[in-house]
Amino acid sequence: MAKGTKKQDGSLPNGGLLPESNDTTVGLKQNLGLLSGTAMIVGTMIGSGIFISPKGVLEGTGSVALSLIIWTMCGLLATMGALSYAELGTAIPESGGEHAYLMYTYRPMSKTLGQIPAFLYIWVGIFIIRPTMFAVISLALGTYVVKPFFPMCEYPDLAVKIVTIVAMLIITFINAFSVKIATMVQNFFTFAKLIAIAMIIIGGIIKIAMGNIDYIGEGFEDTRQDPSLIAIAFYNGLWSFDGWNNLNFVTEELKRPEKNLPRSIMIGIPLVTVCYVLTNIGYFSVMSKEEILLSHAVAVTWGDRVLGVMSWSIPVFVAMSCFGAANGILFSTARLCYTASRAGHLPQILSYIHIRRLTPVPSILFTALVSIILIIPGDIDTLIDFYSFCAWIVYGGTVATLLVLRRTKRDIERPYKVPIFIPILVVIISCYLVISPIIQSPRIQFLYAFLFILSGLFVYVPVIHYKKHPPFMGKLTLMLQKLLEVVPSKKD
Template identity: 55%
Template sequence: MRRQNVDATSNQGLPSGTGAGKKEVLRMKRSLGLFSGVCLVAGSMIGSGIFMTPQRMLAHMGSVGGSLSVWAAGGLVSMLGALCFAELGATIPESGGSYTYLLRNIGPVPAFLYLYLTVFLRRPSSTAAIALSFAHYVVKPFYPGCQSPELVVKSAAIACVLFILVINCLAVKLATSVMNMFTSAKVAALLVIVIGGLVMLANGNDLHFHHAFRGTVTGFGQIGIAFYQGLWSYGGWNNINAVTEELKRPEVNLPRALMIAVPLVTCLYIMVNISYFTIMSTAEMLASGAVAVSWGSRVLGSWMWLMPLSVAMSTFGCINGGFFSGGRLYYVAAREGHLPAILSMIHVRRLTPSPALIFTAISSIILIIPGNFSSIINYSSFCTWTIYATTVSSLLYVKIKRPDIPRPYKVPIIVPILFLIISVYLVLAPVIDSPQIEFLYVFLFALSGIIVYIPFVHYKLHPEFLQKATLHLQLLLEVAPTERFQDDK
């Protein structure tokens, strides 16, 4: 897992035509502006959740008013988290997100345990869930009136992951162009739902909002699970923190991107849910397997095919955003010696972290094969909020212990305190009220990271075969180590 002894500037051992023999600096370029940053945040947030979880939210909360309240609260919680991560990203302008903040503020062990959970569970499970959502909507038109075969769905999900892998490996500009295009398209699709609902509401279709809070669930754990479902749809707002080194003027553009994208998505989500409830009763919502398609069949008529297309575009764009940021996390962690050295290398011509992206694809495909959507959400949400709580704790620690550190952007200390309290609640509430075996698996898996850390990171045990494999992979993939990060704003 240690960086191999390869000369980053000479491109030793690379094929001809890749710059062999030239003294060149090889590292990622700052190519993301404010618009691309906003698209990365919004594109990562708007995925399958808003199209698939409203009925699950309603099932847990029991009422229209309760569901809308949790959607609004989820946006507020995400905004609090975005403010905290904006300060962290502006203060530590390095890629890697939570991993880098834990490494710099607390130390290598918490950073490695976060990485261990993220690499082997959180990131691939999230990508697998969204890819399965994409596949369900894509293959459904080919099986009208019946259940889509599981093999076909999972094959489509795997094909989607592989296609996005190719896009991200070819060029950073291509990946960002796809991200910008699909984010614009999915925002437009959500606006169609919003406008359709507002028109129906203006025509007096407000019956389902009468006694909106009747039957609302108040259980400690049930509300926590409902938040899991809602916050799953808000997930991805911190993906921009994983690519800080590729962001132009990160101390300015990172906070701005978060401040624009998170409120925008929150408003869209609330209005979209209002539109759903304007058209469908609670019973119809709960019976719908795909609420956006059911809405489209009621409102759009012969144009209802726009809804499956919109869902497919939305999930595809979300996976692309997750790939873009996730690959950078593995790249940064390998650069620090916490993952195999091959993952810290980038293509010598395309300047993309292709080994890290390939690893991202493989780990996601492994979870697609046996996985299902509901269990994946439980795994991923529990991991996510444990990580958020730990990361924001590091921000509080630095604010209290090292107040003299220059901070281009600062938030009042009450913001991370509130977010930490909410995160702890979201971690503990479902476990206390309704224990599930998934939570125990996650806890035991996290502890197993210590067993891996001690020999391979602390004592730097590196098998000889791994070093040979790294050299062969470097030649095969045409990649080389990069120069250490420098602040070249």
């Protein structure tokens, strides 16, 4: 029986079902234009980071001036990384981001070993990188919702996690229900979060104009010299910029990706960088370094100092900002699971699409489940360090793939071509961000992350290389198909 053909009962050989129509498969549609693409980048990047990371950046740098420099450099690094990804995304116009690029580059080199880099990325991506992003942003949302109810004391951790999980379930429902509604939510909350940023920027400018320059005037006072602490400061700053690669996960749903992908990047990331630097200046206009280091919700403290009776608006806008960012993370992460499953690196059910709503429901639910599991024992600071270490291994490795393609695939069409020095710089900086904290200030979470990456090899050999699958997978796939009303997708 040929692969994908139906049995007499209408089922696939692996136990799945095909829809009853002339078209045996369904697929994702191109719903994202330049505005939606830019909104996804801006909306995902401006999430929780700018409202929680100033504390982490300041801890690593020790001074006001160096912290502002780190924020600017983080924006520059994110831009360089995104432009490198833009070349990969336009030359390899497939959804799935890093997974698609690693498969395209290395699989032709060796049928046996060529899939290992892509599989290890999936192994880390679906269990650490992407779910941790969703979890941390959602935790920040829960923190800013609960904090105003406990203005004079420590808020209960259980309350934060309950609010967080409820928000995650709402976002999951929206993404499973409709791609159009999910993108509308993304666009709306992008403008809402820009209002929150604008309030802090304008309020800060007014305070500075009134003469509040004591804290900003400290300059490089108390600057730290430890390179590992600077790397941790970068981790916190780059966490705020993370999401710059999210559009690469949904390339197949982007209209005219060869033009709209680099344009969205060139509009979105510089806008976010300017907003972040000005927002930090806004914080320093009324808050000292010591106060920022002691605050669990920097924007709330700023609002209490500047807005008076309107201080309630800051937690509301920050919660909306986090909601929009979490929505963008889930939207793109579900597409990663979807494309990896199509390539055979995840259970086939994760590549199935809802027969009427045309949303990747199984991959959405899977991502949400892993993220909720991370929420239960985790805290924001630990999750950020764990995430950043793994993420920059992936980012550096993926950008290095661009350099490999420049030599092995010189003739492929490249609608956008980044200057070669940019990916080289990104690879060098990625090595620094990964190696420096290990050498200077080793932490147990770095060892856990490294061991988890290696553990993927013990899954790859039997499951991917030798194709040994549990005997119950066919029945489980069929049961989930009927329950979720999903069918195999087609690849255009």
